[in-house]
Amino acid sequence: NAGVTQTPKFQVLKTGQSMTLQCAQDMNHEYMSWYRQDPGMGLRLIHYSVGAGITDQGEVPNGYNVSRSTTEDFPLRLLSAAPSQTSVYFCASSYGAGHYEQYFGPGTRLTVT
Amino acid sequence: QQPVQSPQAVILREGEDAVINCSSSKALYSVHWYRQKHGEAPVFLMILLKGGEQMRHEKISASFNEKKQQSSLYLTASQLSYSGTYFCGTEDNQGGKLIFGQGTELSVKP
Secondary structure: OOOEEEEOOEEEEOOOOOEEEEEEEOOOOOEEEEEEEEOOOEEEEEEEEEEOOEEEEOOOOOOEEEOOOOOOEOOEEEOOOOHHHOEEEEEEEEOOOOOOOOEEOOOEEEEEO | OOOEEEOOEEEEEOOOOEEEEEEOOOOEEEEEEEEEOOOOOOEEEEEEEOOOOOEEEOOEEEEEEOOOOEEEEEEOOOOHHHOEEEEEEEEEOOOOOOEEOOOEEEEEEO
8 A cells, every 4th residue: 555645745836826736545545634834833734525525624725725536536726826835735544534543645845936 | 723732842861751731722522643753744643532541652641631621642761763743633523624733842862
């Protein structure tokens, strides 16, 4: 099993550009989520999904879109990148919502200039 | 709302003990604990459920006080490998959202 994979590992964008961060898992997990990590702020939940076709907002959803068309994939779209979106992004998955161990991907380091 | 962790940072000598606290303003269903090494992804340590028992992972244990909406992580006889940032994550009764605290940076020195 590859676990949770994320691509790309590093990305530099100019302000206003759009892009999609990819996340995939091969563990047949129903629950997937996206977090961003900034110094001193911990891990902040952007969006999450409890199953294919179902998504919901987390703590900091503005500027990001998600969709969940399959159980395996949960892409995160930045619509118009801003310097405030410079961060490390982690995707996570688990068997179910809440009381199951979260498996984190290796992260994507995004810089917006 | 993010749970609040304390302390923000702690420095230990190898073999010393430490306690990291996590508190929430909301009623909690579960509390997760994760450890993150520099430049790596967070790694699961344990989950405490409402009404459940105290959990243990090697020499690390945790408790969950449902009435006070607090959890504590106890690191006993710390090892160099314990260094990293510890995060608590909480789920309230609504389910579905796992919200993390701001982290506690732990450094264990020889």
